[in-house]
Amino acid sequence: MEKVEKKLREEAKKLLAEKKVDVVVGYEAGTLPLTATPVFITAPEEADRLVWNAFCHHNLAKYVHDLISANRDSQKRLKPEDRKRKVVGVVTKGCTSRSLVIHLQERQYERLDLSILGVPCTGYVDRRALAEKLGGEEILEGSLDGANLKIRTASGEKTIAVKDVLAANCVTCRFNNPVISDVMLGEPAPAMNPAAEYAEIDEFEKLSPEERWAYFQKEMAKCIRCAACRQACPSCYCRTCFAEQSMPQWVGISEDPSDTQVFQFMRMYHMVGRCVDCGSCVSVCPMGVDLRKFLKKLDKDCFVLFNQRAGEKIDFPAPLQDQRMDDKEDFIFNPGGGH
Amino acid sequence: MSHHDKPAGRKSEGWEPKIVAIVCNWCTYAGADLAGISRIQYPPNVRIIRVPCTGRINPFYVVKVLQAGADGVLVSGCHPGECHYISGNLSARRKFATLKSFLNYIGIEDGRTTFTWVSASEGERFAQVVKAVTERVKALGPATKLVKKLRDADVAVAK
Numbered sequence: 001m002e003k004v005e006k007k008l009r010e011e012a013k014k015l016l017a018e019k020k021v022d023v024v025v026g027y028e029a030g031t032l033p034l035t036a037t038p039v040f041i042t043a044p045e046e047a048d049r050l051v052w053n054a055f056c057h058h059n060l061a062k063y064v065h066d067l068i069s070a071n072r073d074s075q076k077r078l079k080p081e082d083r084k085r086k087v088v089g090v091v092t093k094g095c096t097s098r099s100l101v102i103h104l105q106e107r108q109y110e111r112l113d114l115s116i117l118g119v120p121c122t123g124y125v126d127r128r129a130l131a132e133k134l135g136g137e138e139i140l141e142g143s144l145d146g147a148n149l150k151i152r153t154a155s156g157e158k159t160i161a162v163k164d165v166l167a168a169n170c171v172t173c174r175f176n177n178p179v180i181s182d183v184m185l186g187e188p189a190p191a192m193n194p195a196a197e198y199a200e201i202d203e204f205e206k207l208s209p210e211e212r213w214a215y216f217q218k219e220m221a222k223c224i225r226c227a228a229c230r231q232a233c234p235s236c237y238c239r240t241c242f243a244e245q246s247m248p249q250w251v252g253i254s255e256d257p258s259d260t261q262v263f264q265f266m267r268m269y270h271m272v273g274r275c276v277d278c279g280s281c282v283s284v285c286p287m288g289v290d291l292r293k294f295l296k297k298l299d300k301d302c303f304v305l306f307n308q309r310a311g312e313k314i315d316f317p318a319p320l321q322d323q324r325m326d327d328k329e330d331f332i333f334n335p336g337g338g339h
Numbered sequence: 340m341s342h343h344d345k346p347a348g349r350k351s352e353g354w355e356p357k358i359v360a361i362v363c364n365w366c367t368y369a370g371a372d373l374a375g376i377s378r379i380q381y382p383p384n385v386r387i388i389r390v391p392c393t394g395r396i397n398p399f400y401v402v403k404v405l406q407a408g409a410d411g412v413l414v415s416g417c418h419p420g421e422c423h424y425i426s427g428n429l430s431a432r433r434k435f436a437t438l439k440s441f442l443n444y445i446g447i448e449d450g451r452t453t454f455t456w457v458s459a460s461e462g463e464r465f466a467q468v469v470k471a472v473t474e475r476v477k478a479l480g481p482a483t484k485l486v487k488k489l490r491d492a493d494v495a496v497a498k
């Protein structure tokens with residue numbers, strides 16, 4: 001990890017010094033122990049702020065999209081020949097790389113707008129899982145010591161293995177190394193456990209519709225519709241989200257539970273072939289809504305039906321941009337059975 | 340406000356399901372027309388919404404219809420390969436496959452939503468589909484899931 005971090009700083013410094021990029025989006029140490037926060041580095045001498053460790057959970061593709069579209073908007077009034085490209089360097093783990101692929105598939109920007117600093121990922125620490133392990137005690141001091149977290153709380157010193165507090169999406173991640181990069185910093189990380197990626201979904205599917213509905217209702221009842229999940233999601237970049245459109249008004253804003261259910265259902269449904277299971281929405285949700293239970297189903301269906309995973313292949317159109325004459329259609333109703 | 344506004348009231352005897360059919364202009368709508376011209380009987384429970392192509396159907400329409408209190412939704416267009424716009428129904432098929440699966444996953448009864456193909460020459464098939472869908476929805480009873488109980492005028496399916 002330290003080696004990756006060192007290389008990352010060197011590479012960022014070089015890119016900025018040679019003016020190959022205008023900004024490097026990465027992570028720096030957070031203000032609280034055992035946290036990291038996104039950082040925008042624009043000068044070579046600042047590159048040493050960059051870190052790469054098990055607390056870097058944000059999917060930075062979100063900021064790439066924000067930066068490039070803001071730059072484009074700011075130049076709308078300029079003559080085309082006077083417009084300048086903003087090249088964004090981005091620290092990219094597996095999920096981030098797939099989000100970048102999705103943006104490229106969806107023609108949000110061009111490959112030339114990016115300089116991808118690939119980093120191997122072994123998963124990030126789930127803030128909630130860690131808090132649970134500590135019984136909710138505040139972390140006064142903490143450091144990362146190899147595969148363990150050394151933590152001091154009011155009640156004393158504790159050692160917690162990183163692997164015991166990894167985010168659920170990381171444990172079964174199939175793409176912990178970037179699927180595209182311009183430079184790969186360090187050796188690729190060892191595989192996680194993708195064989196079990198749909199285990200939770202398979203279990204849920206076995207429940208009766210009534211049980212599933214009860215769970216959906218229970219989870220959606222927690223949602224306060226703050227839209228943090230949408231704000232954090234790199235695939236949610238519409239200028240005006242359907243949730244805020246008023247002509248027509250797609251989702252009501254009443255207290256009726258169905259308004260929240262419909263908002264969430266559609267926000268999630270828009271992730272077919274577009275959710276990279278980065279866990280950003282889950283980690284920002286203040287209410288602990290189990291979004292992943294539903295989002296991962298879309299990923300499973302997408303693979304089962306179309307043999308594709310979100311952001312996996314840059315040379316292919318996204319699953320819902322594409323279609324085949326021989327797509328499966330078992331769900332099509334035929335009166336009297338048979339075709 | 341009539342007693343019909345309460346779901347309990349709708350369960351009363353003589354309840355007839357309300358089914359919204361979203362169909363494409365070129366095939367299924369013509370198929371429905373043919374059924375009519377040929378005087379083929381089918382249950383009067385469907386309210387038809389015509390759209391240019393199944394590819395034009397925002398999956399949100401289906402969810403919105405359920406929220407508005409329809410007991411069933413039927414979506415139908417041209418058979419694959421026969422789309423007036425060449426591939427609108429193929430795009431739609433991918434959306435519908437994932438939409439239906441996701442609706443089922445959260446616990447919406449399978450019979451509430453039906454996707455099928457009916458061509459302009461299949462008046463008989465249209466009638467069969469409507470009959471079968473009506474029966475399926477009747478067996479399920481009135482819809483309750485995702486249904487908005489606090490009605491606002493613009494979403495309520497006219498009673």
Ligand code: SF4
Pocket residue numbers: 059229232233234235236271274275276277278279280281282295
């Ligand atoms: S829906 Fe959540 S997990 Fe999926 S890409 Fe968006 S933020 Fe990441």
Ligand code: SF4
Pocket residue numbers: 222223224225226227228229230281284285286287288289291
């Ligand atoms: S972040 Fe959580 S509470 Fe906020 S809108 Fe999303 S699911 Fe609801």
